[in-house]
Amino acid sequence: MRDWSMKGRPEVFAPEFNQIAGMPELFTDLTIKLHFVRLCSHGREWNYPQRQQAANTLYFVLGGDAFIRHGTNTMPLLPGHAYLLPRGCPLDLHCHTHIQKIWCWFDLLLHNTVDILDGQTTPFHLGQHDFTLAELPDMTARLFRRQIEDHLFWLGTICRYLARLDQDLSECYHHTRQRTGKLMPLFDYIENNLSAKLTLDELASVMKCHPNSLSRLFCRTTGMTLSRYLRRRLMQKAAAMLADRELAVFEIAHELGFADEYYFNRVFRKYFGIAPGKYRHGFFHDSAGPESSDQQS
Amino acid sequence: MRDWSMKGRPEVFAPEFNQIAGMPELFTDLTIKLHFVRLCSHGREWNYPQRQQAANTLYFVLGGDAFIRHGTNTMPLLPGHAYLLPRGCPLDLHCHTHIQKIWCWFDLLLHNTVDILDGQTTPFHLGQHDFTLAELPDMTARLFRRQIEDHLFWLGTICRYLARLDQDLSECYHHTRQRTGKLMPLFDYIENNLSAKLTLDELASVMKCHPNSLSRLFCRTTGMTLSRYLRRRLMQKAAAMLADRELAVFEIAHELGFADEYYFNRVFRKYFGIAPGKYRHGFFHDSAGPESSDQQS
Incomplete structure (x- = not known):
């Protein structure tokens, strides 16, 4: 199947590739x-x-x-x-x-x-x-x-x-790349400070512009309102935290800056159409029934 | 070889794996x-x-x-x-x-x-x-x-x-992980500000401690002096920039904060035992001779 282990002094393989070629540092971002x-x-x-x-x-x-x-x-x-x-x-x-x-x-x-x-x-x-x-x-x-x-x-x-x-x-x-270009510092800030408490004023001060112009710029660049983007990222993060076993639901609500677990439940259910507890259940319980959850280590 | 395309209603594969198992969010760092x-x-x-x-x-x-x-x-x-x-x-x-x-x-x-x-x-x-x-x-x-x-x-x-x-x-x-624990903000700062002009005082102010204690802490934690680490990262970055075709050697020297190309040459040669120009040559010229460099796109 392969003939790499040639004996003696091997010839140069595939002379048509006998040149240096490669990808430049293009996608390191x-x-x-x-x-x-x-x-x-x-x-x-x-x-x-x-x-x-x-x-x-x-x-x-x-x-x-x-x-x-x-x-x-x-x-x-x-x-x-x-x-x-x-x-x-x-x-x-x-x-x-x-x-x-x-x-x-x-x-x-x-x-x-x-x-x-x-x-x-x-x-x-x-x-x-x-x-x-x-x-x-x-x-x-x-x-x-x-x-x-x-x-x-x-x-x-x-x-x-x-x-x-x-x-x-x-x-x-x-x-x-095109869509996020100028807004990269904003996205960076959002990722590092993602919380239900994040305000438009805070983000505007990061971008050094008026809240209204930030809203307009964001909407024009991404085709989505800033508040919708924030809710989406917040819910995605909540779901990722639920998929992990580390924190209880009320701890996740607290971590994400929600005033209480009930409010978090309501927002999550509105976004995903399912309660946080039930969502987590789906990650850790299979068709063999609830007792199978003991098997997963 | 494979029997994935079973007809009818397939049975559950490999019942011993009929449980949910997986890696937790351990290595996302x-x-x-x-x-x-x-x-x-x-x-x-x-x-x-x-x-x-x-x-x-x-x-x-x-x-x-x-x-x-x-x-x-x-x-x-x-x-x-x-x-x-x-x-x-x-x-x-x-x-x-x-x-x-x-x-x-x-x-x-x-x-x-x-x-x-x-x-x-x-x-x-x-x-x-x-x-x-x-x-x-x-x-x-x-x-x-x-x-x-x-x-x-x-x-x-x-x-x-x-x-x-x-x-x-x-x-x-x-x-x-163990080695870098407390020093992570320092490493972060070094990566984002890597330059021949980086001083110990600047780094000490980042870590909010006296330059002497920083030196001692770094050496004790990593087993290497801070100045040796800085030179090493600087030379590794220089080599990576040379492996790319974008910048001329004098531009790389400038970019990395060296006073002039000759000084950069000297430091590089001392570290790698080869001049920057020759080092780059080795990346882009193969045994077929210099003319083959035209082939690489």
């Missing part, structure tokens, strides 16, 4: 942040209309009969295939019996701040994945060990599947 | 920054004693008869194998006739600031790479196109090979 990779099965409780994605989601579907609906289009989630559901893209999730998948949550960030897939409104079919049944036990073992090399392994896997987006990815990148 | 990937051939001009690596280097060796020496140890660079040369690890590079390789330069950063492989003093053999001769043309085509999806593809490839470091990588990570 792009980083990928992996929140988690999980192996999970869900039954019909997975069905959910108009679920917002709180982070970019990559599915490697292993089994089941699920499909997603975006607008009037339906996309089946075929076993053996990979799918990207961009963050903020509202979808209906459906399955008749169950869905089994490897499920990755990640951000693809420009300047560690703005997700370049934010704003994508359609899911992507990335084609067949190449996880063979033989290597799957080893790959899933990596999910249980939680070591840094496993983190890098999955990061690498996700990058290579994202590369299949080709032209679409270039568009996301250049569009985001 | 780690980012990888890819400077470049190049395909290159060098002849005997590649031979160089005590060459410092300016960034982490990953070699996918395709052909040739090269070897590296670190201290008294010799490691052959076998065609078909992958090697990691950590940044700052001084090596002798040798070949009898030539070396052909895919050559990646990257940083593996904690909090976007400190490279966790910095401080590693030995190269690593990562085992055979799995680039088949058949897929190599497609992979190298990705080097010429310079699109974001190619960047992600190579990022993914590097991550997956780094995952082979296993225990060593965990040690680097935890060691760096």
Whole structure:
């Protein structure tokens, strides 16, 4: 299959490539942040209309009969295939019996701040994945060990599947760069100080302009009102915190600057159409019933 | 080979994994920054004693008869194998006739600031790479196109090979976290203001302590004097800028805060044992002679 281990003094391989070529330092402003990779099965409780994605989601579907609906289009989630559901893209999730998948949550960030897939409104079919049944036990073992090399392994896997987006990815990148250009300090400040208490006046003072001109500039540049963007980022962060087991719901509400848990519950439910507790439940309980939650370490 | 495309209603795959498992948000403080990937051939001009690596280097060796020496140890660079040369690890590079390789330069950063492989003093053999001769043309085509999806593809490839470091990588990570803990604001400041003009007093004021106590603290925590660390980061940055074609040597000297090009030349030569112009030459000229430099786009 391979003939690298040539004996004697090997000739130069492939003379047509006998030149120095490579990518310049072009995309070092792009980083990928992996929140988690999980192996999970869900039954019909997975069905959910108009679920917002709180982070970019990559599915490697292993089994089941699920499909997603975006607008009037339906996309089946075929076993053996990979799918990207961009963050903020509202979808209906459906399955008749169950869905089994490897499920990755990640951000693809420009300047560690703005997700370049934010704003994508359609899911992507990335084609067949190449996880063979033989290597799957080893790959899933990596999910249980939680070591840094496993983190890098999955990061690498996700990058290579994202590369299949080709032209679409270039568009996301250049569009985001263009869209955020002048506003980058604002996005930076928002990410570092994200809280329900953040005010327009505070942001205007960061950008050294009048609150009204900031609102207008933001709306013109991004096509979205600033308050809508803030609520969206706040809810995405809340969802990411719920997907982690560390903090109780009332602690998350407090951390994010909400006056009380009840108000947080109301805002979250309005945004995602589901209460925070139930949202978390969906992350940690599978179709085998509540007792299976004891198995996850 | 695969039986994903089962007909009818597929059963749950591998019931022993029928539980939710995954990595918590543990390593989101780690980012990888890819400077470049190049395909290159060098002849005997590649031979160089005590060459410092300016960034982490990953070699996918395709052909040739090269070897590296670190201290008294010799490691052959076998065609078909992958090697990691950590940044700052001084090596002798040798070949009898030539070396052909895919050559990646990257940083593996904690909090976007400190490279966790910095401080590693030995190269690593990562085992055979799995680039088949058949897929190599497609992979190298990705080097010429310079699109974001190619960047992600190579990022993914590097991550997956780094995952082979296993225990060593965990040690680097935890060691760096421990080592940099309290000093993180200092490292942050250094990265954002790296220049030959940076003074100890300025850094002490950032850390709100006396210059002498900062020196002592830095030395005790990292095992290296602060001035040595500053020179090292400055030279690594200079080398990275030289590897890029954008700026002339005198512009780089100016950018890095050197009084003039001659002084920069002297410092660079003292650190790397080679003049900046010659160092850059080595990046862009291959064994086919100087005229081949016209081919690189």
